[in-house]
Amino acid sequence: MAEGMVCYHHPSQQAVAQCGRCKKGICEDCYDTYGVTSGEYAGRALCYDCTVLEVEENVNAVTLLRKIIKTEFVFIIVGVVIGAVLGGILMGSSSGDIGGVIMGVILFGLLGGCGWAVLKALGLLISGGGDLGTKGDFRGLGKMIKGFAMIIVAPFRTIIKIVTRLRQIKEMNQIVANDALAVEEMKAYFAYTQVIEANKGVELATLVGPGGALVENKYAKAVLSNGESAAQTNLRSEVKQIFDNNEKLKDFSEKK
Ligand SMILES: [Zn+2]
Ligand SMILES: [Zn+2]
Incomplete structure (x- = not known):
């Protein structure tokens, strides 16, 4: 850090560190407030601007994940519908009764919902059958067993995936709400420090009072x-949440 560096946001304060992201100088108070305890900036501090940017990135990540999950669900639904229709027709025409049709709709609908996994399993069954039947190669049997196993587990995996995704959507909504609250608190605190810096020696009660610069300020009131x-404790725990949320979101993206 350069000698004599001052806080970017509080020019009357000596900088004690540089922002882990943009390298601007940050004072002790900024350091304590925006210190990072988890994630890629752990052990460092970010400035106010970069912390706000982190939140924007969280929101962008959530938007992207929501899109991915929506596409997944559309694929599953389309697969279920195609499977159900095919199953109904096939089983209906072979068994000739309504029970068969219902069985076909349920079974094929479930398999259709697993789309890609079932297609891969069918590929294994067909190529395994081919190896065994035409070439007399017994490794084909192994392929067929693997294909059968995949078909049996596919519906369970799809159900687990749907449940997981629904839980993630719930958590993501929570994250967006948390982050929005944290930014609100940060903005109030930021405005508070600016006003305090510009009004040295003025009583806080005066600034918060009627006509004062902090009359609407949530932090000053707190x-x-x-x-x-x-x-301070409240603000810091809100800010810490932002970085914890970042990690959670990264986890979700990795589990895609
Ligand atoms: Zn920064
Ligand atoms: Zn500062």
Whole structure:
């Protein structure tokens, strides 16, 4: 860090560190407030701007994941419908009764929902059967067993996937709500530090009072009613959440 560097956001304060992302100088208070405990910036601190950017990235990641999940669900639904129709026709024409039709719709619908896995399994069955039948190669039997096993587990895997995705969607909504709250708190705190810096020596109660610069400020109100340290603790736990959420979202993307 350069000698004599000051905080980018609080020019009257000496910088104690540089932002882990943009390298701007940050003062002790910024460092304590936007210090990162988890994820790729762990052990460092980000400046206010970069912390806000992290939140924007969280929101973008959530938007992207939602799109991916939506596409997955569309594929599953289309597969179920195609499978159900095919199953109904096939089993209906071979058994000739309504029970057969219903069985066909359920079974093929379930398999259709697993789309790609079932196609791969069918490929194994056909090529395994070919190896065994035409070439007398017994390794074909292994392929066929693998194909059968894949067909049996496919519906369970699809159901597990749907349940997992629904849970992820719920968690993602929670993350977006948490992050929005954290940014709101951060913005209030940021405005608060700017006003305090520009009004040295003025009582906080005056600034929060009628006509004061902090009359609408949530953070200033929290300091007045709960004290500085409680307000700080609350803010820091909100900010910490942002970086924890980042990690959670990365996990979701990796499990795609
Ligand atoms: Zn930065
Ligand atoms: Zn600062």
